[in-house]
Amino acid sequence: MSKNRPFVLSIAGLDPTGGAGILADTKTFEQHQVNGFAIITANTIQTENAFFEIQWTDLNFVIRSIEKLFEQYQIKAVKIGIVPNLNFLNKILSLIKLLSPTTKIVWDPVLKSTSRFEFMKVENDDSDLNTALSKIDLITPNYNEMELLFPDFIDDDGNLKTDITTTVLLKGGHHPDTIGIDRLYLKNERVDLFPSNMECCEKHGSGCVLSSAIAANLALDQDLETACKNAKIYIEKYLSSSSTLIGYHYVH
Numbered sequence: 001m002s003k004n005r006p007f008v009l010s011i012a013g014l015d016p017t018g019g020a021g022i023l024a025d026t027k028t029f030e031q032h033q034v035n036g037f038a039i040i041t042a043n044t045i046q047t048e049n050a051f052f053e054i055q056w057t058d059l060n061f062v063i064r065s066i067e068k069l070f071e072q073y074q075i076k077a078v079k080i081g082i083v084p085n086l087n088f089l090n091k092i093l094s095l096i097k098l099l100s101p102t103t104k105i106v107w108d109p110v111l112k113s114t115s116r117f118e119f120m121k122v123e124n125d126d127s128d129l130n131t132a133l134s135k136i137d138l139i140t141p142n143y144n145e146m147e148l149l150f151p152d153f154i155d156d157d158g159n160l161k162t163d164i165t166t167t168v169l170l171k172g173g174h175h176p177d178t179i180g181i182d183r184l185y186l187k188n189e190r191v192d193l194f195p196s197n198m199e200c201c202e203k204h205g206s207g208c209v210l211s212s213a214i215a216a217n218l219a220l221d222q223d224l225e226t227a228c229k230n231a232k233i234y235i236e237k238y239l240s241s242s243s244t245l246i247g248y249h250y251v252h
Helices: 021-031 059-072 086-099 127-132 141-148 206-219 224-239
Strands: 007-014 035-046 051-056 075-080 104-108 167-170 183-185 190-192
Touching: 007 206, 007 224, 021 035, 021 051, 021 206, 021 224, 035 059, 059 086, 059 183, 075 086, 075 206, 086 190, 104 206, 141 167, 183 224, 190 224
Parallel strands: 007 035, 007 075, 075 104
Antiparallel strands: 035 051, 167 183, 183 190
């Protein structure tokens, strides 16, 4: 067991191309010099530009996997990706909080693939969502995902109209007017994270990479704002690493 690198866990889907899901997460973890673990919530058949099929992992299997890892390792941060429903998510969150209350949790709410495959349907009853958010340290939706989770969520000045019980990093990649500007909504303030002049190209799984970079930075004892700022630097390097939908991982 390593005495130097903190342990970080990805609970997410398996993308065979490695552009998204647990393979992308563990690549990101390694580049941040943390020990990366992974538990699969779903197996998928997909390429970088098309989604074909999904097979969800049984919840009890995921629960047993979490229990075994937390029994042996002090896991400092967890990144959660695709889940089939909010009940599945809440069961995972409750277990993590029971086993390790201080573990930081980042949820990347991937609701649909870029090819419009729906992973999780958000119901009108938001009690399960609020319960989940109360156990999470950060969510990282894009504008489309945020609109599905919290309809009519933002005012004309870009501030949240909805009272959300967690910190939100609203990714700017899908916003037509402020593209590339991420907005971090902390408890009492909004921090705008502006893009650099680096030339970036769209990448399959970029949201997975960003959220896992944040989780890694939190495990390295960075505060939320610093973790998000440094993750933005990392994701811009990833987005500029190639002209194709699959990027290359490196920090330096």
